[in-house]
Amino acid sequence: MADAVVLITTESNKVSEAAQTIVEIPGVRDVYSVAGEADLVAIVSTVDFDDLTEVIPGGIAKVDGVVGTQTLMAFRQYSKQDEAAAFDLGVD
Numbered sequence: 001m002a003d004a005v006v007l008i009t010t011e012s013n014k015v016s017e018a019a020q021t022i023v024e025i026p027g028v029r030d031v032y033s034v035a036g037e038a039d040l041v042a043i044v045s046t047v048d049f050d051d052l053t054e055v056i057p058g059g060i061a062k063v064d065g066v067v068g069t070q071t072l073m074a075f076r077q078y079s080k081q082d083e084a085a086a087f088d089l090g091v092d
Contacts, residue, residue: 002049003074006056007038014065015039021063027055038070 010018015033019040023031029043044055052071061069 002046002052003077004044004052004056005072005074006042006044006060007070007072008040008042008060008066009037009068010039011065011067012039018063018065022060022066025055025059025063027051028060 008018008022019031019033022028022040022042027044027046029045031043032041033039034041042060044052044060046052046055056069056071060066
């Protein structure tokens with residue numbers, strides 16, 4: 001599995017339209033509108049690393065209204081649910 005967080009800058013009048021298009025791209029799990037330098041944040045998950053090139057520069061970056069992206073590659077996931085499940089199983 002290859003996961004990435006993509007910070008997306010859009011034209012100010014196309015945030016909603018871009019988000020709706022991006023969330024339909026295979027490999028995009030979620031899209032959030034956010035405050036700050038980025039307008040949207042997309043959570044991308046693909047089977048392998050090479051597939052990210054199809055989703056991000058080949059998909060998200062080409063959506064009408066998108067003017068820039070910054071990709072943060074995920075190395076390891078930390079989750080309270082995972083920790084709680086480990087204790088339920090008796091794992092130390």
